[in-house]
Amino acid sequence: MLKGVVSGVLLAIVVGLVGAYALVQSGYIPANADGKPSWLELWMAQTSLNATLRRDAPKGPNPVALTDQNLMNGVHLYAQNCAICHGSAQGIASPSPIAEGEYPKPPQLATDGVEDDPEGYSFWKIKHGIRLTGMPSWKYALTDKEIWTLALFLKHMDKLPPDVQQTWLQVQNWPVTFVNKAGQK
Numbered sequence: 001m002l003k004g005v006v007s008g009v010l011l012a013i014v015v016g017l018v019g020a021y022a023l024v025q026s027g028y029i030p031a032n033a034d035g036k037p038s039w040l041e042l043w044m045a046q047t048s049l050n051a052t053l054r055r056d057a058p059k060g061p062n063p064v065a066l067t068d069q070n071l072m073n074g075v076h077l078y079a080q081n082c083a084i085c086h087g088s089a090q091g092i093a094s095p096s097p098i099a100e101g102e103y104p105k106p107p108q109l110a111t112d113g114v115e116d117d118p119e120g121y122s123f124w125k126i127k128h129g130i131r132l133t134g135m136p137s138w139k140y141a142l143t144d145k146e147i148w149t150l151a152l153f154l155k156h157m158d159k160l161p162p163d164v165q166q167t168w169l170q171v172q173n174w175p176v177t178f179v180n181k182a183g184q185k
């Protein structure tokens, strides 16, 4: 009796694995970027990302102080590295060609911002990137301090002091404008 149950379970596992392999090989699992993610893909990606953030993202406050200068630095870092995918102050009204063509699409942060997220979550996403999406890991290009500066800007993007807001309104996401390391055009 037990033997029968065990062989039944083993057979079901083998049939399942062969079936999954055949499905992957069949060409019927979409590989294109010009589509919408299915609910299963979204559920798997979001659940695993949220669980990772709960486990791994830094819990404490942002070590970069909330000052006008730091927010300004954040705008410059964003203009140089992020606007091409995450957009300008115009948000969803004018995404770049890269933003429109990615799968999944990068949120246009002026429209769909992360002001409500803990800054540690944004820090983690910027530092490590998001697997199987266009979101790169920035740890090879930016220091932890620069990443926290970006997290600070993202947290306060919708309530910037007037002079920082003025600069933010000038950020372009396309065509790419070149800025030097100090952020000067």
Ligand code: HEC
Binding pocket: 078, 081, 082, 083, 084, 085, 086, 102, 103, 104, 105, 106, 107, 112, 113, 114, 122, 125, 126, 130, 133, 134, 135, 136, 138, 150, 154
């Ligand atoms: C090549 C395109 C690309 C660039 C450049 C890029 N990102 Fe992303 N980013 C993405 C994509 C795509 C996602 C969405 C991933 C997903 O759906 O989970 C994303 C997600 C994010 C998120 C999470 C948004 C949310 O709603 O939870 C944050 C925060 C973020 N990026 C910040 C940045 C910052 C800061 C920079 C610049 C240092 C940057 N990204 C540069 C493509 C990009």
